Amino acid sequence: MTRDVHDTRRALAAIGVALLSALFFTLTYVLNRASASEGGHWAWTAALRYLITLPLLLPVMPMLGGMAPAWRAIRAHPWAWLRCSAIGFVVFYMLLAYAAASGPSWLVAGSFQFTVVAGMLCAPLLYRDARRKVPKAALGVGVLTLAGVALLQLGNAQGHLDRAAWIALACVLGSATLYPIGNRLLLLHLERTGEQLTAGQRVFGMTLASQPLWWLVSAYAWQQSGAPPMSQVWLAAGVALSAGIIATILFFQATGMVRDLPAALGAAEAMQAAELLFAMVLGVMFLGEAWPHGIAWWGAGLVIAGIAAFAWLVSRPTRAPIVLPAEPHA
Known part of the structure; x- marks a missing residue:
């Protein structure tokens, strides 16, 4: 098998895994919206997810490579893990939970699709090798997908967003x-330390490293609203299982599979755009939300076209990728 063929299959497999993760991630918007509709405080919504995720991870860690490697990695570089988890878990999810009360679950899901281009646009700030270059074709398809998201948003809001919706939109864009x-x-x-961790071990490590910050968020939530109602705890447990464990492991697996292929990495991240379509269906079925109408349907069509275009983009022969240490699969 030639290197190009192998990379193509690896990229397409990563896209498939990323799409599956998007389905489980979608439950975040639906369940968080249900919690907000019942009056649950956003800080409890955020903190409970990750406080519950940690004990749920413990019994499955032997199947994901074990806890010991992640624990050793955290002890060796605690501040690096705290920084990554604070950015990618804590602040990310606090902003998303705060926005959950803004409107239909697919409004939040749609706004979050800024992540389609966010990862690629940030590449020049993160990398010092060939990956710092933003792939133009991938960026173009990402912008197409984001245009579809904009049409969905305009169709849902009938061309006007109020102040609360704009605040929520800013929070979701920051989260994305x-x-x-x-x-x-x-x-x-x-990569710099040469530590080999599976996707499951990375999720466990970031969940564990973020616990001190989540206890601080819990203290704030308690001070603001007292103990959370049991309905909110159960909804948070559903998010913890579907998004905190299943979806996050799948997403980390997908991005880890193609971390040396910039276009494919951007494509795997962009598959989260499918959350918008999943959220529409689930929101209508379980929360009584209205179907999109008018130009919103054109937006849905552009999102689907963007996903198909990314799959086509990474199926083309590419130049030799950056050589990085091999990463074991979860």
């Missing part, structure tokens, strides 16, 4: 930028 940055910073850190 921080998530890929945290992930990429961790991958870069592991």
